[in-house]
Amino acid sequence: MGKLGCNLHGDLNDTKFSEPMPWIGIYVAVASLVCAVAMAVDTVRGFRQRKFWFPCKYFTINATTLTLIGVAIKLSVDLNTSMPSHQDQLAKLSSAVFICTIMGNSMPSFGIMEDKDIAMNIMALGIIVITLVVNICIQLGTGVIYIFWKEHAFIMFVMLLLLVILSFSASTVAFTKHLLELKYNYKYRLAVQECRNETGKDVITKLREDLMKYWMMAHTSSPQFVMGRSVTCTASGVLTLLSAVTLAEAMFRSYLMMPLSFKFCFGESDYKWSTTVVLVTQTIAVGVGSIAPAFRWFLAIKFCCKKSGNRSYKQEFTLERYWIQRLVEMKECPLTLRIHDRRLRKHAHDAKNLILNVCIGMQTGIVFMSKVIRLISTHLVSQILRFCKCCRELKKYSISNDSGSESKPSPKLDLSRFVLHLEGESELVELMMKNNCNATDHWRHRGKKKQPKHLIKLLEMSTISEGFKGVGEFDSDKILPIDCQQPPNCWALPVVTLTSIALALPNVNKSVLKQLKHSVTEGLMYVKLIEKTLDERGDLKNIRTAADVIWLGVDLYHNWLDVDLRKLSLQGKDPKEILKELSDSAKNRYMEYKKIYMHLCLKETPSKWPAKVLAANSMYRITQSILLSYDSRKDQPGKSIYEALVVMISDILGACLTNLKRVIASKCLNSSIEGREESVRHAVCLLGKTEKILRMLDQRAFPCTSPDQMACIDEWRLVHKMKNPFPFSHISAENDTASPNLQNVYLTIE
Known part of the structure; x- marks a missing residue:
């Protein structure tokens, strides 16, 4: 028997080398x-x-x-x-x-x-x-x-x-980014000033026009678009x-x-x-x-075929400064090499300049060669394009004659001053504006097709005319905390906890519960976006995580932690007994989790507690608050505890959604030039999805007038605790323009 890789005679056996x-x-x-x-x-x-x-x-x-x-x-x-x-x-x-x-x-x-x-x-x-x-x-x-x-x-x-x-x-790339960033900052200040000067428009019209300006700036300064049109x-x-x-x-x-x-x-x-x-x-x-x-x-x-008659060959073959600006700046910078000998430093500097001169020459040659290729292509293709243009104009002429009359086109917003361009691209301004002026309408209409219908139906049940009073009712200050420390509230966790309680109540139609879950699921999408955007320091991150953990169990398995809500609702108990059982379960789990995570709970502030501890604390406080006012709610004819919970959920979601304008504004101010276009596009889609909600909220006045107050649920609760905090009256159409409503909150964050 031969060696591995060899035959019996000791020669190399390569018969299997080509099999793979x-x-x-x-x-x-x-x-x-x-x-x-x-x-x-x-x-x-x-x-x-x-x-x-x-x-x-x-x-x-x-x-x-x-x-x-x-x-x-x-x-x-x-x-x-x-x-x-x-x-x-x-x-x-x-x-x-x-x-x-x-x-x-x-x-x-x-x-x-x-x-x-x-x-x-x-x-x-x-x-x-x-x-x-x-x-x-x-x-x-x-x-x-x-x-x-x-x-x-x-x-x-x-x-x-x-x-x-x-x-x-x-x-x-680096130099053009820097140049366009400077232009964006200047144009942004111009857009903000125009936003402040505009009055008498409804909130949707203002947002749409402002987003058109921001989209045009973000799109035309997109580094990929700049590279793609070069x-x-x-x-x-x-x-x-x-x-x-x-x-x-x-x-x-x-x-x-x-x-x-x-x-x-x-x-x-x-x-x-x-x-x-x-x-x-x-x-x-x-x-x-x-x-x-x-x-x-x-x-x-x-x-190029469109503008060929308006531009000379001298203009066509002018080298724009930005192509070689960075290489020129590198020539002016000293070498960072530590060379003690003066002659060697001089030779190194001369060698660097020689190399950079060669690079500048190559860059110039590449740009001119590219312009020659474009010019030759233009001459080869121009005749075909002109023939196609004649055919289109002939077809348009025949259609206009058949119709007999032409409808006047609707006036469009002039966005040419918001088109960001480089040297030598001034003739592209009109083309870029023409091709992108309807982009925001396109994305907004796509967003309108995905409106949260279930959420809108839920918001119609809110006490919007009374300033979302449910925000101040879900957690009573009369309830003593389980221990001396108490974490702050976020928007999502009370919504999830109240929904869990509502799903555990007896004698509620399954289709009604299904509708509530759909509504809350849609609402939480926007709540998460708002909280993530406005909580820049991440102070409430753990509390938001607790809401996500709880809602995952409720939505998929009908469980709050390890409590089966569906089984609880079928035990034949009345709502008060259900609330007491949930309260006791929450207290027991709170104490159990505090023991498990004691080393964390002692070291960290309450907002940094583990998710399960925060969820149990929220359930205990909310069930105790509802039990405290249970008898008074029971005495109200025609109003069940389930309906009261739904109104609370609707109020919290509605109050949170008053921050939508601020979130849309923040998306337009993305600091990264690479991601700015995508961010503004998401803002436009968000406007389309929430257009009906914004119109609904624009017709009311709210207790929190400061943006920072509106962003925090505890600030809303604090205002509601005050005696006669605000005259929550419906704002009529006659004095709509004079009222201090959301319409006067401009699309800007300073």
Whole structure:
């Protein structure tokens, strides 16, 4: 018997070395497919959000995607495996085209990266590209790639050019971010001033117009959008399309013109059938990944065709300062190297300036080359676009003649002064305003389709005309605490506790309870958002966690901690007995949990207690408060304890939702320029979802007039304890404009 890896004669036994190769091919195909799916999701998302510059969210250049790319190009870097058939040779080419597609598709993603991440990712991508180019050159020399050598040579040129464009474009990200941040702060102050000066509009109209201004600023200053509309991104789109066309040309020749143009070798690769799977997968990935670069290029060409008659070639080929500003600043900065010898310091400084001068020259050349590519593309495509425009105008003319009369378009808000742009983009202002002026209406209407109908129905039962008096009733000061310490209240925990009590009451219709759960579930979504936004220091984090833990058990299992609420409601006891049992259970569990978590409860303030301790304390106090007023409620004709609990729940939710305007405002002031656009979009959707609620609240006056008071439930309770705290009267339409209601709270936080 021979040694491991050897035959009986002692020679190397390599018969099984190639057996795993087809599975390696499948591994390559899976990596390519993952990239294709991520690029497809970004493309679909761009179409859905009407962002035809296609921002990158799911497929960006990072450690994960770079690893996938390294796996996906395995066939192109394989130096010594024979690839005789046309599928094998095409798979080699498709891997090279695939990386070109990835670079062109993911270029905007560098806009959301920090300097350190950009440098690391560019270096990693550069290592992959250079390794791929070197390996392809070796294979062309050894004959592993024996056909499509012209296509490979062209793809290598495109690959290196895309890498250079990507590297130098990414170097401008930090400076453009800083520049746009300064412009945003200036425009923001202008928008705030305009908000203060506007009067006589209802709350929804004001919010909608204010959000339109903030959206325009956030969208046009989005780093991905800035990168996506740049001239270098347009050039990369052209190069990506050319690489995809090269692959298509090679496949066309291979499958349809093979007998006429060339002849492939006979034999089978070690990868066997898996090369066909890789070829199909990577061809799909190239097709999907080329959509975004193609649209970016086409939109730039379409705009250039519109303005071609209004701009001279001198203006077209002017180098904007921001392209080289950072390199110029680096030249002016001294070296941080500690060199004691004066001559060596001088030589090092001169070498640094020489390198930076070369980089400035390359950056200038790349920008001019990109502008030339855009200009050539404009001339090639302009005739087709003009023909399409003539057809559209002819169709529009015939329709207008058939209709007989034209309706006047409704006036739109002029947002041009809120469009943030860089040097050389002044002519894009009108286009960006035109393409995005209706974006807020689009997102608001999408939000309106998801209005919380159950919550709105619940809020109609609140004592809104009396200033949500249930906020001051759910927890009585006459109840002595179980021990000397008492945690503060948050909005969510009382709602969850009151709902748990309501679900435990006997003789309540199941459909009514189901409706209540739906309403509270919808309400808690907004309560959590409000509390998370306004509790910036996280003082109530543990109390909010307690509410989440309790509601999870109530919603899914009808359990408050380990008490079965459904079983409790079927025991045949009256409401008072149910309340006493819940109170006793809460007290017992409080004492039990205090013993378990004693080391935490002694060290921390009450607001930092464990979730179960806080939940038990809340149940004890609320059940005791309801028991204290049970007899007086019982004497009220036609008003059951269940109805009283529902009114309390509705009042707490309604009082909490008075903070919605402040939350919407805070979303517009996201400090991160990378996440500002998404934050404003969420604010617009939130406005659409809560529009009816805001109108409902706008018709009333409330006891808490300070934003800080309105944000805290304990402040509401404190005001309600005062004697005649506020005349909670309905505000009529006649004196609506003179009343100090929510309409006068502007969309700003100072």
